[in-house]
Amino acid sequence: GQQLNQSPQSMFIQEGEDVSMNCTSSSIFNTWLWYKQDPGEGPVLLIALYKAGELTSNGRLTAQFGITRKDSFLNISASIPSDVGIYFCAGHGRGDYQLIWGAGTKLIIKP
Amino acid sequence: ETGVTQSPTHLIKTRGQQVTLRCSSQSGHNTVSWYQQALGQGPQFIFQYYREEENGRGNFPPRFSGLQFPNYSSELNVNALELDDSALYLCASSGGTALKETQYFGPGTRLLVL
Numbered sequence: 150g151q152q153l154n155q156s157p158q159s160m161f162i163q164e165g166e167d168v169s170m171n172c173t174s175s176s177i178f179n180t181w182l183w184y185k186q187d188p189g190e191g192p193v194l195l196i197a198l199y200k201a202g203e204l205t206s207n208g209r210l211t212a213q214f215g216i217t218r219k220d221s222f223l224n225i226s227a228s229i230p231s232d233v234g235i236y237f238c239a240g241h242g243r244g245d246y247q248l249i250w251g252a253g254t255k256l257i258i259k260p
Numbered sequence: 261e262t263g264v265t266q267s268p269t270h271l272i273k274t275r276g277q278q279v280t281l282r283c284s285s286q287s288g289h290n291t292v293s294w295y296q297q298a299l300g301q302g303p304q305f306i307f308q309y310y311r312e313e314e315n316g317r318g319n320f321p322p323r324f325s326g327l328q329f330p331n332y333s334s335e336l337n338v339n340a341l342e343l344d345d346s347a348l349y350l351c352a353s354s355g356g357t358a359l360k361e362t363q364y365f366g367p368g369t370r371l372l373v374l
Contacts, residue, residue, distance in 0.1 A: 153302075155302075179359065180359050180360075189367060190365075190367050190368075191264070191350050191352070191365025191366050191367050191368055192303070192350075192365050193365070194362055194363070194364075197360070197362065199359075199360060237302050237303075239302070241359050246308070246315070246316045246357065246359075247305040247308075247316060247318055248293075248303075248305055248363070249305075250302030250303050250304070251302050252300070252301055252302050253300075253301070253302055
């Protein structure tokens, strides 16, 4: 079945640093979504992308739908302590109704 | 407007038993999707219900079944529990089945099978 490869698996950063993570697929995706999950909570949608090349921002977060339709990245600028959590990419493959998820990137902020 | 709620929050069962998990969708939403999230993994799609009918199913065996009620709340039933069924079970509600409909997730039910 379709799979998403998300990297890095985890990141240790200093407060104030910028963060970048990405997701790749071996097949074309029609949508790319980025979610954040905090401990004991369900995932919360951060950014949704529906068109190849689309670049969308949500506050300090920016995400792009790759032009090949096989990748997406998420950037976080000037990280703050509440950015800690697990970030997931997800998407719909061509002709697919089900949401496929990456394995997540765990963001840890060093004191 | 109330969010998505799930019950119970935690559950311990033994192998071979059956379990029912419940989900109340967000007000105004007619679509519920269920996911299984193993520790350290992303969610895996189980199935989706739209207006009381199953609308799609992931790669899960028939012992995973579901229901959606007229008020759009939903149940996930798992029969003959196996150790590998231990996971966080998430439900998400949305205003429809279109890809652009945002899915809003509940906090999940953590199931442990011993």
